Amino acid sequence: MMTDLPPDQVRTLLAVAEEGTFDAAAAVLHVTPSAVSQRVKALEQRTGSVLVTRTKPVRLTESGQVVMRFARRLAALERDARAELGMSGAGEPVRLPIAVNADSLATWFLPALARVSTDPPVCFELHREDEDHTTTLLRDGTVMAAVTSSPTPVQGCSVRPLGGLRYLPSATPEFAARWFAGSFAEDLVRAPVVVYDRRDDLQDAFVRAVSGRDASTLRHYVPASESFAEAVAAGLGWGMVPSVQAEPRLRAGALVTLADRPVDVPLYWQQWKLDSPALSAVADAVAAVAADSLRRTRAVR
Numbered sequence: 001m002m003t004d005l006p007p008d009q010v011r012t013l014l015a016v017a018e019e020g021t022f023d024a025a026a027a028v029l030h031v032t033p034s035a036v037s038q039r040v041k042a043l044e045q046r047t048g049s050v051l052v053t054r055t056k057p058v059r060l061t062e063s064g065q066v067v068m069r070f071a072r073r074l075a076a077l078e079r080d081a082r083a084e085l086g087m088s089g090a091g092e093p094v095r096l097p098i099a100v101n102a103d104s105l106a107t108w109f110l111p112a113l114a115r116v117s118t119d120p121p122v123c124f125e126l127h128r129e130d131e132d133h134t135t136t137l138l139r140d141g142t143v144m145a146a147v148t149s150s151p152t153p154v155q156g157c158s159v160r161p162l163g164g165l166r167y168l169p170s171a172t173p174e175f176a177a178r179w180f181a182g183s184f185a186e187d188l189v190r191a192p193v194v195v196y197d198r199r200d201d202l203q204d205a206f207v208r209a210v211s212g213r214d215a216s217t218l219r220h221y222v223p224a225s226e227s228f229a230e231a232v233a234a235g236l237g238w239g240m241v242p243s244v245q246a247e248p249r250l251r252a253g254a255l256v257t258l259a260d261r262p263v264d265v266p267l268y269w270q271q272w273k274l275d276s277p278a279l280s281a282v283a284d285a286v287a288a289v290a291a292d293s294l295r296r297t298r299a300v301r
Contacts, residue, residue: 005067007074009043012036013051013064014071017141020057043067060140068141069156069272072097076144076276093121094278099138099146101131102196103165104267106225107244108293109147115285122278130199131267138270144279145271147286157270160287163294164264168246169206170255171238179238180258185211188258192218192237196228202240206263244293264295 015025016036026033044051049063060068079094100109105128116122127137134146138154153159171179171191179191188207193215195203207215222231229245232238233254240263241255249255269286271279 005043005046005070009039009046010067010071010074012039013043013067014075016040016052016058017060017064017068022058065140072141072144073272073274076274076279080276080278093123094276095123095125096145096278096282097125097127097143098282099127099129099134099143099148101134101147101267102128102223102225103242104131104147107165107242108289109286112286112289113282115289116278116281120278122282130197131265132201133199135270138272144274145269145282148268148270149265150270151266151268153270156273158273159268159270160283162267162269162287162290163296164266166243166295167202167240167263167265168243168250169238169258169261169263170232170241170246170250171258172233172235172254173256175235175238176256176258184259188215188238189213190216190218192216192220194228194231194237194239195219195221196225197221197223202263202265203238206240206261210259210261267294 012025012029015028016022019025019028022033022036022040026036029036040052047063047067050061051064051067052058052060076094105126113124125143127134127143129137131147131149134143134148135150135154137143138146138148138157147162151159151161175191180187189211193203195215198221203219204214207213218237220231220236222228222236225242226245228239229241229249232241233249238258241249243262246255246257250257267290269283269290271283
């Protein structure tokens with residue numbers, strides 16, 4: 001049973017997972033690396049499972065991820081209880097690990113975090129990940145909340161819709177004139193394309209919807225949101241650019257849209273079902289900014 005797990009051992013595993021090594025965890029906990037190793041071994045003996053692989057950085061096993069989720073919940077509940085009781089240390093920063101996709105991070109998400117009260121202070125630990133994969137970080141206990149494209153809640157999590165992040169198929173006027181002079185469907189298949197990374201399916205999905213095939217194999221990988229938009233504006237290829245980033249360039253004539261076919265990617269906020277005032281405050285701020293920044297339509301990819 002989780003309630004039979006000694007809190008000091010659980011906190012030690014959390015420190016090891018967060019810091020990446022036994023030595024770094026020891027420094028944070030103000031104990032020796034040997035003490036950290038002994039606590040982790042004792043916890044493994046108690047659970048009957050290997051919890052971490054002894055690599056650099058360490059990696060949690062599936063059993064370790066279960067204990068990790070428990071450790072984060074325990075830490076949050078202890079912090080909130082101290083605050084309600086007015087105990088010493090109640091004003092220490094609340095640490096909230098959150099997963100968010102790059103385009104949200106570059107456009108609307110940071111203003112939401114800026115709305116969160118600083119009493120008590122909150123330290124955000126952001127993990128940048130594709131919106132199709134942020135739920136993995138929720139599931140393994142790495143984060144407590146995530147912006148995701150999945151409306152299906154991860155076990156132990158609640159979910160609320162945020163709205164749609166709009167993307168526009170864009171290119172420079174010169175690029176469009178050179179590569180899109182014939183059949184639009186055929187031109188999309190052969191024209192060079194800018195892609196965020198190898199898990200980014202947005203451009204291919206757009207081309208499949210038009211032609212039934214994937215985008216060109218002539219593709220540039222640019223794994224940073226603003227740099228992605230700049231790569232399209234530089235004429236390297238066409239790409240699905242977030243409307244917030246595309247519209248100023250469209251007004252300036254630096255970009256044109258290839259078709260009147262915007263794509264709205266639905267986003268959702270998922271968080272652990274945890275009675276945490278800090279986590280609730282972040283959720284409310286995110287929902288409020290999303291209501292102003294994202295599309296209310298919920299078109300699918």
